[in-house]
Amino acid sequence: MNSTPSRVPDLSDRPYRLVVEREMRADPHAIYRAWTERFDLWFAAPGSVAMTPRVNMPFFFETEYAPEPGMPTIRAPHYGRFLRLESDRLVELTWVTGRGGTAGAETVVTVELTPRAAGTLLRLTQAGFYDETARAATEAAWRDLVLPHQDEILAGPADTD
Known part of the structure; x- marks a missing residue:
């Protein structure tokens, strides 16, 4: 699986x-699989994932959420392709979403995994936003919602003693 990309987006x-860093309780292998094979386990709507973890292979999935209780469910498509894969160490991919995400910009998400005694240090970098508003909203989503949810799904609820 180790490869280098043939076409990296121009983000100039x-x-x-x-950049968001988080100490995850899951091991690097579980997190790597979650990003390359198991988006439906922690992020994507079940049945919406079309993904083969190979460099330059495109992927698609949808997320579904209700903005407020009782409101209709919103489906948000996500598109991209894998740029670099280093088993249990690194996933790099392009990432395109609509309003409330990348606003149609092709961004590059790099997920670096460093083993720790009690899990993994995950360092997520996402580059290529057109403006500060989209960048800030996406950073808050990764930091406060998405990565904590992934950690809970992969490692179970955190002890709160």
Whole structure:
């Protein structure tokens, strides 16, 4: 699976980027699989994932959420392709969503996994936003919602003693 990409997006006109680090309780192998084979386990709507973890292979999935209780469910498509894969160490992919996400910009998400005694240090970088508003909203989503949810799904509820 170790490969280098043939076509990396030109991000020169989209200078905004974010970095989020999180100590995850799951091991690097579980997190790597979640990003390459199991989006439906922790992020994507069941049955919506079309994904083969190979460099330059495109993927598609949808997320579903209700903005408020009782409101209709919103489906949000996500598109991209894998750029680099290093088993249990690194996943790099392009990531395109609509309003409330990348606003149609092709961004590059890099997930670096470093083993720790009690899990993994996950470092997520996402580059290529057109503006600070999309960057800030996406950073908050990764930090406060998505990565904590992934950690809970992969490792179970955290002890709160």
